[in-house]
Amino acid sequence: MIDGINTIINLNFVLLKIIAIMKKMLIPFALIVLAFAGCSDDKAKQEAQEKEQEKTALNEVIKIHDDVMGKEDHLMRNKMKTDTILTPGPLNTKYTVVEKVTISAVRSKLMAADEAMSKWMQDFDAELKGKTHEEKMKYYAGQKKAVTRIDSLFGVVIEGSDKYLKEIQK
Amino acid sequence: MLWGACKFNDEITRLPIAGNRDVATKVVNGQTVTDTVYQTIPDFKTVNQYGDSIKSVNLDDNIYVADFFFTTCPSICPVMHRNMLKVYEEFKDMPDLKIVSYTIDPKHDSVAVLKKYADKLGIEGNRWWFLQGKKEDIYKLSSNYLVTFPVEDAKEKFIHDGFFILIDKQKRIRGQYDGTQPDSVQKLINDIKILKAEPEQK
Numbered sequence: 001m002i003d004g005i006n007t008i009i010n011l012n013f014v015l016l017k018i019i020a021i022m023k024k025m026l027i028p029f030a031l032i033v034l035a036f037a038g039c040s041d042d043k044a045k046q047e048a049q050e051k052e053q054e055k056t057a058l059n060e061v062i063k064i065h066d067d068v069m070g071k072e073d074h075l076m077r078n079k080m081k082t083d084t085i086l087t088p089g090p091l092n093t094k095y096t097v098v099e100k101v102t103i104s105a106v107r108s109k110l111m112a113a114d115e116a117m118s119k120w121m122q123d124f125d126a127e128l129k130g131k132t133h134e135e136k137m138k139y140y141a142g143q144k145k146a147v148t149r150i151d152s153l154f155g156v157v158i159e160g161s162d163k164y165l166k167e168i169q170k
Numbered sequence: 171m172l173w174g175a176c177k178f179n180d181e182i183t184r185l186p187i188a189g190n191r192d193v194a195t196k197v198v199n200g201q202t203v204t205d206t207v208y209q210t211i212p213d214f215k216t217v218n219q220y221g222d223s224i225k226s227v228n229l230d231d232n233i234y235v236a237d238f239f240f241t242t243c244p245s246i247c248p249v250m251h252r253n254m255l256k257v258y259e260e261f262k263d264m265p266d267l268k269i270v271s272y273t274i275d276p277k278h279d280s281v282a283v284l285k286k287y288a289d290k291l292g293i294e295g296n297r298w299w300f301l302q303g304k305k306e307d308i309y310k311l312s313s314n315y316l317v318t319f320p321v322e323d324a325k326e327k328f329i330h331d332g333f334f335i336l337i338d339k340q341k342r343i344r345g346q347y348d349g350t351q352p353d354s355v356q357k358l359i360n361d362i363k364i365l366k367a368e369p370e371q372k
Contacts, residue, residue, distance in 0.1 A: 121275065
């Protein structure tokens, strides 16, 4: 019986030792857990921020794309007018050789602008699967510049073709 | 574009008819009568996602909904076609209703590309055609669909504005809807039901 009591006392002693050790470890352990939780929190915040930046950057590109598409009607209508002028027929004979050569050049410029936009749309990748945040932001910045150049090109060729088509109107 | 349906003398609710109109006179049973002749969608030459030739005649005796898109469109087209799917699903069992989507980028949107696009949307059979034609022809055709209505509405419509256009069996324009807006698409669905109830559309 005394052995049993001694065993219980020893066990209690061990238990108390374990509790004391755990108590000593508790705060550092809690600090580690909090640190990790804090890190995860920060990481989640950072990811959310990056997604928002990517969304903004993509929307900026799409907006310019939409602006260009809005001009596409005008470009195509002017291109079709040049087609009509250059197609052999009663209208075609009303224009001088110089006018037809110039209209042909105007038509080529309209087609080149249209082709540039068509190619840009085919090549544009809105999703960028597997790319890092930095790669995505760099890509969107590059595409914004590219589509802005095409937007300017559209403006120039439409204005030029409007002007010339009005000048030679019969 | 919200048009109210109208009740005419025969008390049937009918949708208005859009586009240009002319007055024509004709002799019927010895009497001269005047009739209104409405603008209709002209003939066109296209190819669908199966490589089949599709012209206006292939839509005879069908009510149909038309739109203009291209497969690489990153902005409004995905929204439009998600909404068009609702129209497709709603009228899956109506044999005389079709949907036609004309691509405005035929250079990239080949028959194979259109088929892949249709497959991705889950479109089978001949209820919804994705059509490819010469770009200039499609743009010219679009001006027949994208009329301003009412005529007094000064805002011009553009091919890439996301419109759905409802065409009756006589190839007249009966409605225009913003394909990017769910409530406008719901109105289209309601208007198709009204149109189908008109005697000339049975």
